[in-house]
């Protein structure tokens with residue numbers, strides 16, 4: 001087994017789920033597992049791309065479920081790449097190609113580590129998805145229909161690598177989401193001379209929006225009631241590099257940016273529309289005003305409860321719901337968190353950066369709720385802050401790939417200890 005060469009073979013297969021590709025990648029990884037003595041099969045489901053399931057049963061009492069995805073984002077714009085995205089090359093210690101960071105590299109590094117171990121000290125199950133990059137539209141149903149098959153004590157998420165501080169990163173959860181569209185209407189557009197007496201939906205919307213927040217705080221009554229603020233210990237492992245984050249965002253940040261990104265729920269205006277926005281002037285009272293809002297929710301906020309609070313606050317206003325995801329967080333004192341932290345320190349020689357929940361959203365809570373598992377964590381990944389995932393010239397350091405394999409072996413050994 002030449003580990004990097006095998007990853008290159010895998011990354012040569014175009015598995016862009018947005019274009020309906022993936023089948024060939026699923027077969028590749030199933031065959032790869034079988035060739036290395038791992039029981040594996042393709043599971044067809046209503047999803048376009050099949051799932052790949054694998055298992056190493058050593059008769060242990062504990063089981064680790066490993067989740068990865070084999071699909072990738074579209075490689076376009078192709079002219080921005082310095083090499084063919086589907087013909088990966090190694091240059092200056094980096095492997096460049098679509099999917100090497102997200103998520104084929106992590107998938108392969110973990111798989112190869114376990115193959116090299118021969119007989120791992122605990123049972124391993126693998127579940128590989130083929131439509132993560134289009135939002136995992138079928139994952140809840142798939143999990144519900146395969147609850148027994150996927151039963152496990154721990155779940156290892158898709159693969160956090162090195163963070164902005166250079167240290168390996170461990171992520172213990174995700175934020176949730178409530179996405180709504182609110183709109184105000186009247187019967188028709190009017191000449192603006194009627195403004196002294198006529199309703200203006202644009203103003204109404206602006207008043208409503210400004211009632212939602214003051215300063216950095218969300219004004220909805222009860223909005224913060226269920227927020228689990230970070231504990232002393234959770235704060236201790238936050239790192240983050242302010243300079244590199246400022247560079248990434250193109251603006252200055254407060255010193256406690258990392259804590260706030262992790263623990264604060266948000267109310268964000270994502271879109272705003274009303275009236276005449278063309279060239280020149282038009283004196284009109286618009287009949288329609290609309291805003292799109294996303295609320296990033298933190299443990300233990302519930303999108304249904306927040307929606308109820310919002311409806312009560314915006315009485316009579318039209319609210320359309322576009323998305324709801326629940327937040328999730330595994331305890332920093334759990335066995336899986338401790339095993340990831342201890343093994344990371346052993347392999348990398350530095351304290352890892354532990355992020356109690358990511359700034360963004362993902363379907364982790366589905367795994368927790370449907371599989372009834374409260375030890376789900378992310379780590380043992382291959383990416384670095386400059387990996388350009390979802391962008392052009394996606395890359396990983398070959399060295400990080402090798403380190404991730406060592407991390408995987410050490411992690412499983414720690415996790416299997418009683």
Ligand SMILES: [Zn+2]
Nearest residue numbers: 102133389390
């Ligand atoms: Zn991705």
